[in-house]
Amino acid sequence: MASLKEVRARITSVSSTQQITKAMKMVAAAKLRRAQDNIMRMRPYAQRLSGILTNLSAITDQGSVTNVYSEKREVNRVLIMAVTSDRGLAGAFNSNIIKAATTLVAGKYKSQFEAGNVTFLGIGKKGHEAFMKKGYNTIGEYSTLFSNLSFDTVRVAAERAMDGFVNKEFDEVVLVYNEFKNVATQIVRTEQFLPIEDQPADVAAANTMTADYTFEPSKEEIIVELIPKSLKIQVYKAVLESNASEHGARMTAMDKATENAGELLKQLKLTYNRTRQAAITNEILEIVGGAEALAAK
Template sequence: MASLKEVRSRITSVSSTQQITKAMKMVAAAKLRRAQDNILRMRPYAQRLSGILANLSSLTEGSVTNVYSQKREPNRVLIIAVTSDRGLAGAFNSNIIKAASTLATTKYRSQMDAGNVTFLTIGRKGFEAFSKRGYKVIGNYTGVFANLSFDSVRGAAEHAMDGFVKGEFDQVELVYNEFKNVATQIVRTEQLLPIEEQLVDDSRAATLVADYTFEPSKEEIIQELIPKSLKIQVYKAVLESNASEHGARMTAMDKATENAGELLKELKLTYNRTRQAAITKEILEIVGGAEALASK
């Protein structure tokens, strides 16, 4: 049985840990509110922009040459993995790392064996994990969450887009956590490039023509919107991941605080039992000594 000093030391240590986890939960909750507001404002804009772009692309009927829609044999693949810069968020980072690794070793198995799968990481945890596994990693974008903005994420999107245009990559996949609620984050895998075209029937096309007024032209508008839409798509994924990270950390720290409370109860019970046993032993020793003196 542990001594009273050891049990007191453990109680002090667990109490300090509980205070830290409780503080981290409160910080995560405060950051989550801001992050949740940001992604809720971004979602309608991103969806509307993607819808307009899809409608305009359908109306051009292939008359516009778009470098971001060129379909090639996926011999060289880029996987963009969005993780966080810090840990203590439960399975948040490990889920993304596992999903990206599984994507590379299943869907792109032959390309992986040939060394033609490259990872672009947003977040330090992903960079460290893929580097340790010996994967080919480029574009280590860490620190973007410290001052998250469109400009801080745009570089990663442009890196992938330029690589696709130059033929360095034939296909680009995006892996991130989508925010659903505080306790739930959904791992999403989306094809960023090439852009998948959406077809509409003639009746729908006639309706779309009536809905839009084009100035200067459909072609110029599409050429302007496509790069912006791709960057917005990456930015939206990072915002989703940011909100998911704070939700996951809040949940993890709440659970850690509860576990620390349960452990404290057990330690205090052990302390009381140990103290009672020590007192009983001392009493027995005193009674035994008194009886020995009385017998003389």
């Protein structure tokens, strides 16, 4: 049985840990509110812009304007953009993304990986370090992006992937991230970023009936400006989704850690009281035994 000193030390240690996890939960909750507001405002804009992007892509494919971002080539070289976080202590938030990305490589892009043609662009320190540790090809250094999260900082990572596709450094670009559903639930999403995917026939037919655009100053200028911006917005939305998911996952993890610390404290205090009672009982027995020995003399 552990000594009273050891049990007291463990109680002090667990109490300190519980205070830290409780504080981290409160910080995560405050950050989550801001991140949730940001993604809720971004979603309608990004979804509408995504629809316009697909319609514009279809228009350029049918007309004289060339859209380099919808060019479909034989997939020999692949770039996987994996959005994780800069810090841990968020449950399975980061490991789910890393697992989804590596599963994608082992399945869909197995032949490309065996040929050494799969590259990772990690947005977030945890993913970048994990892919480097596993020996994957990596590009870019975006491990501190979340410390100053804005469209301008995310745009740099998006442009790196877009330039790689245009310059035929990559034939396909895939985006892997956590979509925010609620505090306790994050959904891992794997989406093709480039080339721009075609809509299903029924959806395309419906959009053709409703999408009637007037181009000003010209179709060419609008498309050249809007399509790249729309793609960057899609990456920015994914990063905002991941940011909200991270704070939700950390809030849940710290709440569970605080509860576990409370349960452990109960057990330690019970152990302490039992150990203390046993020590007192032993002292009483020693005193009684000594008194009887003196009386016998």
